[in-house]
Amino acid sequence: MAYTLGELSERLGVKLRGDAGCRIERVATLQNAESGCVSFLANRRYQGFLRATRASAVILASEFLPQCNVNALISANPYLSYAKAAALLNPERTFKPGVHPSASVAKGAKVHPDAHIGPHCSVAHGAEIGARAYVGPGCVLEESAVLGEDGRLVAKVTLCKNVRVGKRVILHPGVVIGADGFGIANDDGVWVKVPQLGSVVIGDDVEIGANTTVDRGALEDTVLEDGVKLDNLIQIGHNVQIGAHTAVAACVAIGGSARIGKRCTIGGAASIAGHLEIADDVHLTATSAVPNSIKEAGVYSSGMPIQENKAWRKSVIRMRQLDEMARRLKAVEQRLKELNHD
């Protein structure tokens, strides 16, 4: 696809400085852009590349206009405008509706005639696949799993029994939705399985990254509300609820029955214990460990950044002495007070 800058400016709803007739064919970074490219400046650390860019146009905030020697699309949110421009210039691949001959679709499954079912997919009895949905190679939909309109299962996605997925959802390769939660009861030293009888309900416009797992509920459903975005290799335990428009970076573990609010952001490799609540608009930085509920919106952190190894070894020893140090400090303070009174 190609657009003139005038067309882009109109479609993105941003102001143009420069040649409305300039033809734009693709997006590129400031450093690697060439003629026909639109670039963007969304992160200050890259502003050094602005002056010398060979892009035909740059999407940027108005404050950077003086440093921009080419056409400019002026946006209050350049990254968002860039995302929209990139989507316009790179429309989603189209696909042919229909079921690949190697796919196995049970008689009782309902596949919309506009949907695509790729090679080696298995669609069980009672499963439903909505209009314009794309089911890539090797996906499995167990009994009564539902994939909404315009959904996209890229490849090798598993939707277990009764899982319900909303509209315009994108699930990347290896995603497993609705495997049994980790429910075990101890019988005198031996673990007995607790049947996992709930399911998973996923709202509209959710995207889930490669090899992420979302367990089915024990008795009620695990729920991801509309617009939730999960990165790769995340674990969502049974009965978890994640509020609308919360985004979670890679390698996060969320324990069973946790309730996460709306519009939260959770940094990579964070871990959240089960049976707690996190308020709306909480932001956790990477590697945060959350053992208890968070009742107030805000930014929270934990974790210990690296030190040179020898220094760290000393820190570790001292951390183990912390309680003793605190008591010694108190004793010193006490002694000083006594000296004052001597």
Place this chain on the structure above:
Amino acid sequence: MAYTLGELSERLGVKLRGDAGCRIERVATLQNAESGCVSFLANRRYQGFLRATRASAVILASEFLPQCNVNALISANPYLSYAKAAALLNPERTFKPGVHPSASVAKGAKVHPDAHIGPHCSVAHGAEIGARAYVGPGCVLEESAVLGEDGRLVAKVTLCKNVRVGKRVILHPGVVIGADGFGIANDDGVWVKVPQLGSVVIGDDVEIGANTTVDRGALEDTVLEDGVKLDNLIQIGHNVQIGAHTAVAACVAIGGSARIGKRCTIGGAASIAGHLEIADDVHLTATSAVPNSIKEAGVYSSGMPIQENKAWRKSVIRMRQLDEMARRLKAVEQRLKELNHD
């Protein structure tokens, strides 16, 4: 399935207070139960819901009887009794024996006639699948992999060459058993692969969660003993041994050649270094990092829970000053001692 309370009481081996003829059709939480449901109280934090429940019966410890206005099944271990009731009321799906026409089963494979092989499975030469085993869609058994009686590979499970899996084992979607361990030898800056010649042996009654990986041994076997329960997205390195009835929560990493005892519990996102031993009955709380052997049973922990971001930033700076602080504290103590002698 449905049972009378009298039947349930007998089958669970617990005492009934109330109407033995009351018909129970399903399990539910205290909050959402309706007539025909049995609920349970296993966690004190939910006792507030007991008085108002509309369940037909509740499984609980005798101490909560006074607060219970409906029929009661009195159990010393209500969660276990609930697990058993849920299993009775929700029997496992049955399946048809036989091999799906789209599956690829090598001539030299031995599939028990009572087993089920689903669509798009690949079963290689020498593989064995036991009586009443269920192999769901898209599973792969490489050469000479063995799945015991009553096993259940839900979907897309991979059993690599020579892996041996016991009876009544449940492996959830995306599980990989027997991929090569991470063995590399350094040849003047270049890594050379160390052949991984062992296999994996999994005992009876083991359950392994979605996308968990268990590597094959380098020379001998990686071993999971009977009754081990692993949650999702766990990594078990080569040569690891895990003792019977140990349970591991999600996102745990266990390094190569670690030996974990029996009846341990390992919390989510914990990490255990390789080449160490952990005694029987050790309990690690979530996010624990274990660099060395643990010789005594007990509860162990590490990790730094979140603080408000600004406070954490200060903590981080202070942690790096800890060694210096410790030395300054010592100097202060010394100076005070001298003052005493002045």
Place this chain on the structure above:
Amino acid sequence: MAYTLGELSERLGVKLRGDAGCRIERVATLQNAESGCVSFLANRRYQGFLRATRASAVILASEFLPQCNVNALISANPYLSYAKAAALLNPERTFKPGVHPSASVAKGAKVHPDAHIGPHCSVAHGAEIGARAYVGPGCVLEESAVLGEDGRLVAKVTLCKNVRVGKRVILHPGVVIGADGFGIANDDGVWVKVPQLGSVVIGDDVEIGANTTVDRGALEDTVLEDGVKLDNLIQIGHNVQIGAHTAVAACVAIGGSARIGKRCTIGGAASIAGHLEIADDVHLTATSAVPNSIKEAGVYSSGMPIQENKAWRKSVIRMRQLDEMARRLKAVEQRLKELNHD
């Protein structure tokens, strides 16, 4: 395969002490070796097993010769020599070239006649598979994905659109290369997808462990240089670059746009933030958290090893008081100084 010790000594380029005609059939640990086995001593913690081993020969450093009662292959790098001996004695399985009848290969795909495509694979239009490549059961190559000569996709590997993989690469089951990176732009509380238009380029001799994910670049390519070795369940974010011969242990998370140097080693469960640079020859121990660039080669660490639970609870409280403690210590020092001047 079997070799005489004389042949092994020559092929490994190491000195032999003992019987050149002795026949060696397999490798084994010192403890479990029998006649016909070659064993090795590469880790001092196992030297206690040397004297009593029943191996026919042991690969070891010359300093251990006095304790060795059997034939010896004397190597400056016994682990490397062992790796080579194990590879000689256990050559890779051979496979039949050709496409399994259940595989789905698009007309426009180029599959080398010497390559093997296993059951239930999907190879899309424009994909290329090189000479002697092995594509195991259930793999997916999307449009224009390229797998180089002598590559090995063990099973259920996904290569997304345009991904390019070099020669002699081994990808273990469940690996996903080229899923969309986690790019989202915020539009007044709602996340908008940022198209991920780059791809992934993987060099020669790379090995990647089970269920690891490597995301495609946002605009340019994610790059793993030659000889990179990744263990299981690792996340590599979009635009990441990893230098040649860097090795990464399991469960590591590497954030988007990070640039990791050559010959680094990264311990298990470490996490590396995005948009930073790590120099060549940096070594991170397990559980290290890296928030900022590392400019100097060296060994770095973080993380808090376990304590007995009660002690840890105190440590946690004290950690939160650290800043206050530091200020109290300063006050004490000040007071002492004043006392001196009194």
